Amino acid sequence: MIEFEDVQxxxxxxxxxxxxxxxxxxxxxAGEVFGVIGHSGAGKSTLLRLINLIERPSSGRIRxxxxxxxxxxxxxxxxxxxxxxxxxxxxxxxxxxxVAENVRFPMxxxxxxxxxxxxxxxxxxxxxxxxxxxxxxxxxxLSGGQKQRVGIARALACEPRILLCDEATxxxxxxxxxxxxxxxxxxxRELGLTIVLIxxxxxxxxxxxxxxxxxxxxxxxxxxxAAQVFLHPRHRTTQRFVFETEHIDEDExxxxxxxxxxxVLRLTFQGEATYTPMLGDIARRTGVDYSILNGRIDHIxxxxxxxxxxxxxxxDTDGAEQALHGAGVSVEVLRP
Amino acid sequence: MSDFFVxxxxxxxxxxxWDTVLMVGGSMFFIVLxxxxxxxxxxxxxxxxxxEQNTFYAVLSFVVNVLRSIPFIILLIVMIPVTVLLVGTxxxxxxxxxxxxxxxxxxxxxxxxxxLREVDRGIIEATQAMGAxxxxxxxxxxxxxxxxxxxxxITVTAITLVSYAAMAGxxxxxxxxxxxxxxGYQRFQTDVMLVTVVLLVVFVQLLQMLGDRxxxxxxxR
Numbered sequence: 287m288i289e290f291e292d293v294q295x296x297x298x299x300x301x302x303x304x305x306x307x308x309x310x311x312x313x314x315x316a317g318e319v320f321g322v323i324g325h326s327g328a329g330k331s332t333l334l335r336l337i338n339l340i341e342r343p344s345s346g347r348i349r350x351x352x353x354x355x356x357x358x359x360x361x362x363x364x365x366x367x368x369x370x371x372x373x374x375x376x377x378x379x380x381x382x383x384x385v386a387e388n389v390r391f392p393m394x395x396x397x398x399x400x401x402x403x404x405x406x407x408x409x410x411x412x413x414x415x416x417x418x419x420x421x422x423x424x425x426x427x428l429s430g431g432q433k434q435r436v437g438i439a440r441a442l443a444c445e446p447r448i449l450l451c452d453e454a455t456x457x458x459x460x461x462x463x464x465x466x467x468x469x470x471x472x473x474x475r476e477l478g479l480t481i482v483l484i485x486x487x488x489x490x491x492x493x494x495x496x497x498x499x500x501x502x503x504x505x506x507x508x509x510x511x512a513a514q515v516f517l518h519p520r521h522r523t524t525q526r527f528v529f530e531t532e533h534i535d536e537d538e539x540x541x542x543x544x545x546x547x548x549x550v551l552r553l554t555f556q557g558e559a560t561y562t563p564m565l566g567d568i569a570r571r572t573g574v575d576y577s578i579l580n581g582r583i584d585h586i587x588x589x590x591x592x593x594x595x596x597x598x599x600x601x602d603t604d605g606a607e608q609a610l611h612g613a614g615v616s617v618e619v620l621r622p
Numbered sequence: 623m624s625d626f627f628v629x630x631x632x633x634x635x636x637x638x639x640w641d642t643v644l645m646v647g648g649s650m651f652f653i654v655l656x657x658x659x660x661x662x663x664x665x666x667x668x669x670x671x672x673x674e675q676n677t678f679y680a681v682l683s684f685v686v687n688v689l690r691s692i693p694f695i696i697l698l699i700v701m702i703p704v705t706v707l708l709v710g711t712x713x714x715x716x717x718x719x720x721x722x723x724x725x726x727x728x729x730x731x732x733x734x735x736x737x738l739r740e741v742d743r744g745i746i747e748a749t750q751a752m753g754a755x756x757x758x759x760x761x762x763x764x765x766x767x768x769x770x771x772x773x774x775x776i777t778v779t780a781i782t783l784v785s786y787a788a789m790a791g792x793x794x795x796x797x798x799x800x801x802x803x804x805x806g807y808q809r810f811q812t813d814v815m816l817v818t819v820v821l822l823v824v825f826v827q828l829l830q831m832l833g834d835r836x837x838x839x840x841x842x843r
Contacts, residue, residue, distance in 0.1 A: 338751055367753035378748035381842050382766040392752040395762065424842035444752075 287316035287480055288337060288448065293346030295332055303344075306332050307504045310346070314497075319474050319481045319587075321491040321512065323527060324501035330484040333501065334450050337482060338370045339363060350448070368396050371441030375453035377433040379425040385436050386412065386421040392443045411439035415469065431462035438469060442477075449473075451483035455490055467493045471587075488531035492516060492586050500524045513586045517554050517593060518616070532582060539595075542579050543621055548599035550579070550621035551607065555592040559614055565594075568609045573601030595620065629811040635801065639821060642797040644715050645787045649722035650780050657727045657779075658772070660686075661734025662760055668735070672746070672756050686728040694786045697721050698793060718795035722783055730779040737771025738764055770841040777833025781826050788822075798822050 293310040296303040307329045314320040324330045335341040336348055339358060347356050350366075358366050379388050389408045393399040399407070412418045415435040425433055434454060441449055451470065455463040471494040474481050485491060491498050491512055498516075499509040502523040508515055519525040529536060543550055553565075560583060569576055581594040598606055610617050664682060667675040692700075698721045702712045705720040741764055749763040765772070788799020798818045806815020 340747060340750060364753040364755065367751055370751070372748065372751040374744055374748060376742075376744055378742065378744035380745060380763060380767060382769060382840070391749075391762065395749075395752050395754045395758050426842055450751075 287351055288312075288314040288482070289347075289349040290336070291347045291349070293336065293343045293348060295329070295336065295341065296344050305504055307336075307343075310506060312499055312506065312509070314480060314482055316351075316480055317474075317478045318496040319471070319483065319494050321495035321498045322482070322484045322501055323486065323488065323491055323498060324484070325486055325523075328501040329504040330501050331452060334452055334482060334484050337448070337450060338367050338372065368392070368444050369446050370448045370450060371444070371446040372450040372452065373434065373437040373441050373454045375456050377425070377430075377437045377457075379433060379436055379440070381425055384422050384424055385417060385428070388425065388436055389439045389443055392440060396444050407443060408439075411442055414442075414473075415439045429462075430458050431466060434458065434462075434466050435469065438466075438473070442473070442479075447480060449479050449481045451481060451485075453485055454483065456485065456487065463487075463490070464493065470494055488516070488527045492531070492584075494587060496587065500527070513556060513589055513591065516586055517556070517591060518618075534580070539580065543597075546577060546579065546597045546599075548597040549603050549607075549619065550595065550597045551610075552593065552595045552618040552620055553610060554616040554618075555594075556616075557589060557591075560590040560592045562613075564610075564613050564615070568606050568613070569601075572603075572606040572609060574603055574606045575599045575601065597621075627813045627817070629805065629813050630817055635798075635817060635821070638796055638798045638801045638818070639825075641715050641795070642784065642787055642799070642822075642825065645718050645722060645790060645795065645797055646780055646783045648715070649719045649726060649783060650776070652719070652723045653726040653730050653779060653783075654776060656723070657730035658734055660727065660731035662738065662764075664731060664735040665738040665764075666756070666760070668739075672759065686731060689724065689728040690732070692725075694721070694725050695789050695792065697725055698789060702793075713794045715790075715795055715797075717793050718787065718790040722786055725786060726779050726783055729782065730775055733775030733778060734768075734772055737768045737775060740771055741767045770837045773833060773836045773840060777829060777837075780829050780833075784822065784826055784829070798825070 290310045290312040293307060294305070295307040296305045310333065322330045322333060332341050336343055339355065343356060347354055349355065355366055380391065383391065386408050389411055390404050393404045393407065408421070409418070412421055415438055417432060417435055417439070420428065420432065425436065428436065455466050458466060467490060470481060473479055474494070483490065483495070495512045497510065498512050499506050500515065500521060500523055501507070502521070507521040508519070508524050515524060516528060519528045565576070576596045576598050579595045579597060581592070583590070583592040585591070607617060664679070664686070665671060666673040667679040667682070669676070701721045701724060705712045705717055708720050709716045711717050745763055745767055746759060749759045754762065785799070787795070787797050788803065790797050791800030791803055798821055802815050802818040802822070805811045806818060
């Protein structure tokens with residue numbers, strides 16, 4: 287639905303071209319939540335702004351629903367932007383307007399809504415984001431989470447097909463982050479809205495994204511489903527993101543390995559397999575003993591998963607590994 | 623006590639006060655009318671702004687600086703032919719308004735430009751992302767967001783005009799400042815000087831208070 291084809295973007299700084307994005311080829315599917323993760327300066331802000339042409343690509347094409355939008359200008363560009371909502375890290379609400387006026391603002395700019403329609407939509411949207419009783423307050427009187435909810439209501443005002451989220455939860459505390467992410471997930475399902483979000487927090491990706499691209503120094507280094515990228519990170523940058531979220535210190539982990547004998551494996555369960563008691567079963571059948579070095583059971587979007595690092599000691603180690611493979615568990619050998 | 627105020631003619635002071643109000647109020651009207659768009663134009667054509675136009679900005683900025691660097695008393699005299707052309711006379715309250723506008727407009731325009739620059743760029747970007755035209759961004763987002771700063775700018779400009787207007791006596795403009803200079807200073811009538819200066823202080827205080835109230839009202843923070 288949103289396609290990037292060989293997109294490059296560079297900025298002219300003191301007469302020299304400094305590349306910000308290189309060889310970007312991406313496809314965001316209709317109705318999905320697509321995450322772009324990267325450290326600050328990786329180019330994710332620029333990437334997001336190419337979709338509503340706040341930034342223009344230096345070369346390459348961008349298509350939405352098959353229409354090449356790369357060269358849109360004037361009225362065509364304004365119409366394109368009206369179909370794309372955007373929310374921001376620092377909310378960017380107008381401090382001089384009330385909550386209701388902020389939500390009404392994009393409809394007023396569009397000029398295609400009657401007074402009654404606008405009022406109806408404002409009421410409906412504020413109700414949907416849970417702020418019906420705050421309509422006449424000014425943004426300065428709201429908390430961060432409430433401001434972002436106003437931002438979301440405002441972004442949805444003109445019934446967009448796409449919602450762009452620019453680090454939308456980075457300025458919020460963990461609890462508020464979760465509730466805002468949940469709201470975005472609900473809206474994605476209810477309205478069939480395509481969401482593109484950029485973030486440096488793996489947790490945000492894990493909570494709502496269907497698919498992910500990892501951006502490093504202006505290049506996409508890895509992409510795939512959230513589960514794939516999160517559970518089997520291949521690129522160094524991705525691995526570091528995953529370790530950061532799980533609070534794993536790599537050096538410490540390898541220290542732990544030195545203290546245990548046997549074969550060290552990392553097992554990844556997904557879906558229903560997460561809840562079956564296969565580990566004990568296999569251990570009994572093959573006579574191996576195991577000690578767990580590290581583990582986590584959680585959800586990626588709606589899929590439960592478990593990831594356990596353990597060492598197998600004694601018994602039929604090869605047989606146990608085979609049995610795990612056979613049970614649909616993904617097995618990585620960290621130390622043979 | 624009554625001996626001290628022997629030179630005071632209250633009717634003359636009344637006329638002078640009214641003249642000052644007329645000069646400041648009348649010129650302020652035109653200054654806002656001209657300076658606001660000029661300030662917006664300066665802002666928009668500046669570096670990294672919506673309508674960046676380096677050459678145009680440099681020329682406009684230069685003209686504004688030139689007007690701002692001419693001492694008002696010189697401007698008052700140099701402008702006499704233009705003033706006659708505009709209002710038919712170079713004398714009295716009417717004759718003072720064009721030079722006051724010429725001096726105040728570039729001053730106010732700079733203040734407008736500065737307060738527009740204070741508006742968070744994120745707000746401009748958000749409005750752009752909604753599909754707003756440049757005109758809509760200015761009218762719908764920039765001016766409302768900069769309103770407290772612009773009102774503060776009007777207050778500062780109006781108070782500056784009060785002191786400029788004191789030189790209006792040169793062309794027979796009258797007003798409180800003129801009274802203070804002619805009677806108080808030149809004729810050593812200390813009582814007249816005292817009363818007019820006190821009135822000027824009160825006038826400036828009132829302007830500042832009114833401005834501050836409005837700024838507070840419009841700053842929704």
